[in-house]
Amino acid sequence: MQDPQDPVSASAASEPVHAVMAPDEGWARQTLEQLAFANLNEQKTARRWKVGLRVAWLVFLAVVFWQLFSYSAPTSNPTMPHTAMVSIVGEIGSETEASAENVMSSMRLALEDSGSQALVLLINSPGGSPVQAGLINDEIVRLRALHNKPIYAVVEESCASAAYYIAAAADKIYVDKASIVGSIGVLMDGFGFTELMDKLGVERRLMTAGVNKGFLDPFSPQTEAQRKHAQAMLDQIHTQFIEVVKKGRGDRLKETPEMFSGLFWSGQQAVDLGLADSLGSLDGVAREVVKAPDVIDYTQRENVAERLVKRFGAAVGEGTVRALRASTGLR
DSSP states (O other), rough: OHHHHHHHHHHHHHSSOOOOOOOHHHHHHHHHHHHHHHHHHHHHHHHHHHHHHHHHHHHHHHHHHHHHHOOOOOOOOOOEEEEEEEESSOBSSSTTTTTTHHHHHHHHHHHHHEEEEEEEEEEEEEEHHHHEEEEEHHHHHHHHHHHHOOEEEEEEEEEEHHHHHHTTSEEEEEEOOTTTEEEEEOOOOOOOOOOHHHHHTOOOOOOOOSSSTTTTTTOOOOHHHHHHHHHHHHHHHHHHHHHHHHHHHHHHHHHHHOTTTTTTHHHHHHHTTTSSEEOHHHHHIIISSOOOOOOOEEEOOOOHHHHHHHHHHHHHHHHHHHHHHHTTTTT
């Protein structure tokens, strides 16, 4: 019991009691708090990144599936009379959009439509694979006979080499006066570094089973027999190309010594030589020749998702082959 008369006791009672903390202890406590808050902030940031990445992947997968399974319908009613159009753009090859697979399936789709009055191949290509072009050429001939519908070629900037191989099968070829047409020839290109290697003192160590297995290797010398073999092969393909052009163009050709030399001409020159029939455009042919001014594009194009799937499949296949080679010791 405090004595109310005791001044020392009264003074002590009237003041609050504070815990006494050493300076080192206060600094440590403050540091721990700061570390704890920093750790919490890092965890929050990490959670946000995880959520963000998951959302991004979901959006990406949604876009992929939408692109993969979406179907772009024709721009107008396909049962109405119209001009069907299929584009052949860029290099012609098995791995390009202008592949035989894509072009032929597009042509079939266009000609099977009861409303299509004719098919126009809209060409803007410098050429490419003679094999792919030959497949398309043969399919044009087959589909025209099957559906009894005319097939025209309309050239924009260029229709050269393998692209002209395709156009030659059309009923008629229409060009712009400044189009590039022709280049009826075949080439095989490459490089040779044997003399440079001799100057640098570099030795090529190539081991083959078969005398000509290293044929066309740029670091090995080419023999005369190999050169003749390659030239004979090119000449044979060139002859096939010439026969296709003559068969497709018939009496319209005004053959000259340079016509099958690999030269190319302007659209106006091509008309004069019989390599093309007339000047014209897509809309002009649809309106004046087909008499069906409405044009529907049937070109089947690879979308982003399909390209990703193909690349993914190729990467998986390559990885599998490497793994098998590593496990079996083959190279």
